[in-house]
Amino acid sequence: MKNTATLLISCPDRRGLVAAIANFLLTYNANILHADQYQDDDAGLFLMRIEWDLNGFTLDMSAFEAAFAPIAERCSMNWQLKRSTEKSRLAIFVSKYDHCLVDLLHRWQTGELGCDIPLILSNHEDCRRVADFYGVAYEVISVNKDNKQKAEARQRELMAEHRIDLIVLARYMQVLSHEFTAAFPNRVINIHHSFLPAFDGAKPYHRAHERGVKLIGATSHYVTEVLDDGPIIEQDVTRISHRDTVEHLIRKGRDLERIVLSRAVRWHLDHRVLVYGNKTVVFE
Amino acid sequence: MKNTATLLISCPDRRGLVAAIANFLLTYNANILHADQYQDDDAGLFLMRIEWDLNGFTLDMSAFEAAFAPIAERCSMNWQLKRSTEKSRLAIFVSKYDHCLVDLLHRWQTGELGCDIPLILSNHEDCRRVADFYGVAYEVISVNKDNKQKAEARQRELMAEHRIDLIVLARYMQVLSHEFTAAFPNRVINIHHSFLPAFDGAKPYHRAHERGVKLIGATSHYVTEVLDDGPIIEQDVTRISHRDTVEHLIRKGRDLERIVLSRAVRWHLDHRVLVYGNKTVVFE
Amino acid sequence: MKNTATLLISCPDRRGLVAAIANFLLTYNANILHADQYQDDDAGLFLMRIEWDLNGFTLDMSAFEAAFAPIAERCSMNWQLKRSTEKSRLAIFVSKYDHCLVDLLHRWQTGELGCDIPLILSNHEDCRRVADFYGVAYEVISVNKDNKQKAEARQRELMAEHRIDLIVLARYMQVLSHEFTAAFPNRVINIHHSFLPAFDGAKPYHRAHERGVKLIGATSHYVTEVLDDGPIIEQDVTRISHRDTVEHLIRKGRDLERIVLSRAVRWHLDHRVLVYGNKTVVFE
Amino acid sequence: MKNTATLLISCPDRRGLVAAIANFLLTYNANILHADQYQDDDAGLFLMRIEWDLNGFTLDMSAFEAAFAPIAERCSMNWQLKRSTEKSRLAIFVSKYDHCLVDLLHRWQTGELGCDIPLILSNHEDCRRVADFYGVAYEVISVNKDNKQKAEARQRELMAEHRIDLIVLARYMQVLSHEFTAAFPNRVINIHHSFLPAFDGAKPYHRAHERGVKLIGATSHYVTEVLDDGPIIEQDVTRISHRDTVEHLIRKGRDLERIVLSRAVRWHLDHRVLVYGNKTVVFE
DSSP, rough: OOOOOEEEEEOOOTTHHHHHHHHHHHHOOOOEEEEEEEEEETTEEEEEEEEEEEETOOOOGHHHHHHHHHHHHTTEEEEEEEEETTTTEEEEEEEEEOOOHHHHHHHHTTTSEEEEEEEESSSTTTHHHHHHTTEEEEEEEOOOOTTTTHHHHHHHHHHHHTTOEEEEEEESSSSOOOOHHTTTTTTEEEEESOOTTTTTOOOOHHHHHHHOOSEEEEEEEEEEETTTTOOOEEEEEEETTOOOOOHHHHHHHHHHHHHHHHHHHHHHTTOOOOEEEEEEEEEO | OOEEEEEEEEEETTHHHHHHHHHHHTTEEEEEEEEEEEEETTTEEEEEEEEEEEOOOSGGGGGHHHHHHHHHHHHOHHHHHEESSSEEEEEEEEEEHHHHHHHHHHHHHSSSOOOEEEEESSSSSTTHHHHHHHTEEEEEOOTTTTTHHHHHHHHHHHHHHHHHHEEESSOOSSOOOHHHHSSSTTTTEEEESSTTTTTTOOOOHHHHHHHOOOEEEEEEEEOOSSTTTOOEEEEEEEOOTTTHHHHHHHHHHHHHHHHHHHHHHHHHHOOOOOEETTTTOOOO | OEEEEEEEEEEEEEEEHHHHHHHHHHTOOEEOOOOOEEEEEEEEEEEEEEEEEEEEEEEEGHHHHHHHHHHHTTOOOEEEEEESOOOOOEEEEEEEEEHHHHHHHHHTTTTTSEEEEEEEEEEETTHHHHHHHOOOOOEEEEOOTTHHOOOHHHHHHHHHTOSSSSEESSSSSSSHHHHHHHTSOOOOEEESSOOTTTTTTTOOHHHHHHHHHEEEEEEEEEOOOTTTOOOOOEEEEEETTTTTOOOHHHHHHHHHHHHHHHHHHHHHTTOOOEOOOOOOOOOO | OOOOEEEEEEEEEOHHHHHHHHHHHHHHHOOEEEEEEEEEETTTTEEEEEEEEEEEEEEGGGGGHHHHHHHHHHTTTTEEEEESOEEEEEEEEEOOOOOHHHHHHHHHHTTTTOOOEEEEEESSSSSSHHHHHHHOOOEEOOOTTTTTHHHHHHHHHHHHTTOOSSSESOOSOOOOOOHHHHHHHOOOEEEESOOOOOOOSSSSHHHHHHHHHHHHEEEEEEOSSTOOOOOOOEEEEEOOOOOOHHHHHHHOOOOOOHHHHHHHHHHHHOOOEEEEEEEEOOOO
């Protein structure tokens, strides 16, 4: 089994950053497996992902933070360290449409997604059978106008109980409150069934059909307090024609949604996504 | 050389339409080469494109209208008849960016576009050399706030003089007045450098970059009085990443614009496009 | 529920075919919902798909063949009549990889595939749990060099028992004998994990990796007696880079295989595919 | 104007390579603009592209080789140094089809391709007008069975006279001899009008049509002594249907060929392509 560490860094761009990081890792005999970097010249930002083998790495990982802190401070770095052996814990929120849920669970089972999935949360009973089949706990919390606050309080308790790192909204049809999303910054991924920023909001397939577009899309993004406006992780499109009814768009869209959402989740879990401003860098 | 006739029909849907049209053509010994139809159930509309060989067709084409009129009236048809030997006459409007212009002219020269191109019209001198190379007349009409009405009057004179059937806005940077576009209904094709309805209006590549989308697009559409809102003929997209600057988007976009615009123009010239409501049917 | 009939016709091209068919249907008051036709000029062939509503159709369907026979004979037609209410019966063959199986079963459950699936047949036990979840019978027939003939005999018995119309090889890792495939002409659909004709035969992802291609593909086709050479129904590709290992190709390929196979199966079930020579017409 | 240096390196993989290179550059105060690396674990190879600003770089470039040699030797590096101010000199070989030629020249004129194009070489007169329009010398050397050796000798003279760095075969219909291609290793780029390895050799569009594929492709690759077998730089595909005749494939293919060839040429000119074995790494 893979035993690697991944460092995600963003900081003001300056000379010597690559050398500083490479020298630090070399000091402890790191075998660098992947390194990818990006400078945003307009923003004056340096962003990097670097992954190395922990076999043969001579720095005890419990001492990493202390050892790396001087460099990080000197360069004003935001940084995160991720270990391949510490799996992220993922909760899937779902309503009635189960195609993204089934897809994520199957990918998880076949090993495409390196994570634990301790919990599926829904506002309906419909998907319980699927959850049972994959051996994942299934909690139902009904949400309506009157109980929303209370429902979210219970949801947040469940997130805490299950120590959830990442929430995936797999066609979950309730809008989360600002309080909720603020508690999970860049840790809630949604799939929106349009090519954002076109057709944000409700019923995108109906509106795409009405407008007569020749392609439909899907967009996975981090959820922020502005609906359908968070940093985009991935998008894709598929061709349609005048012959396609709304029902056809919905069917073709399901394939897009599955693929676009699963890519975003996988990249997040592999620590390939860095958010800056309202954008993402995906170190693919 | 091909000698065919193409009938484009739209009418309320009812039983017997295909039989009526097929029988009419068979009466005159038509060899049908292509037939394609589409019913819009919501709108209750029947739309059809049918092309047949004029070799062996026993109805004199000058008598077609009189012969077909009874059927057309009985079925409340909107219909157009096009003959492959009567080439459409196309005017290209261009400003300074010449990539779509050069592309269209090269396709025309290689026989991809079955049309005559008697005129290129611009608000700048820049593209005259290209026009000369391809042997097309090049007229410059400067447009500014003060002379717009007069400029358009002159443009319309030129359209009349050259008996223009179709105007192609090949990155022409002036907005045409409602009066102008109303004079050429479904006969002005524009290329917009975004995936409409996203990023309509000015500077779409800049706004795409700012929003952090993962694909950029281009859209060809008929021009109506609402900017960037006419019936869409064709769209396509290409993948970008965080590494792509606005300049990269502009470069990648040029390839999209060329291909999306040229497809729309070719389909229009081949009488494959039917507009209904604010949509198109493309009988590809 | 939809109650339609679909006629698939191929015959030598000649004048009057459309009129003959349209008139026949109009005689019985057919409301034509879709009609699509294609002429192969080189082969001199006319191919057509026509679907009409059976509500209001005045010819009793049990009398269709007798009524249509004179036209069919006069025009030397090959024709098939399909009714939407008579669902095809599908058997899925699978080995150990379950991604196509799970995908097809989920699509079936959500109503994307208008068929019955009475049987899953495998040479391994691995996928039984999935079959049970979807409530489909699961039969295991081990196949090896020594028992192949006997195994196929048993398979054919099962096909007969379950009155199977279409066999889908969902990454089934055994090559079927000529006798077997000859018994199901154009009724066995396979998914091959390459862009045929490139990388036919074994280990296509490994060979694609070795060759350094920049795209990988998948191909669904009818099975004939020549391996990976039958009429192609659908193909698609996805982009890869030098960074992708064989394992990555296998993962990315799974998404392709699912989509390409499911499209082919859906088109077949909707009677949209006509085979002629070693090619297909897909009336999409 | 950009004033940068780019280092392309390949060497056996080992610890400390990134640090060694980064430290070397930092010693001379390099501002790294882009760095991208790749390890091929199977081959045990490390490949890197690193580009830095020469403004502020304190090592005189004439002394670079001497200064870098110790590191290069210690690590058994193959390396090339490229300066953005030293434009590659490109010769385009063309026969009668001019679509790739026109495309490359237009891109060159608009600044997409950072190179000089001193020469167009053809075995026909047809494209002279285009060459004249863009102000590029046009040399015609007829090639036939009898004079091939002599013709190539003259071609090589012209390459030498014009100090050509890169030869682009823009649908040049003559096969170059082994001697010729051996003289320009990884410096001759061809466009083949199929998705290699499918349909290598002659008439790929005809063969694609005959096989009934649902997508056609184009491949740009370095020319080696085995026909259509060199390292692939870029590939792309476009969808076709049963309706597309060979002529349609040829038309659709022209768009593919233009785009796939121009990408390969641009990447090569931007020093983004490293060949290893029979593959390429494209540091895009």
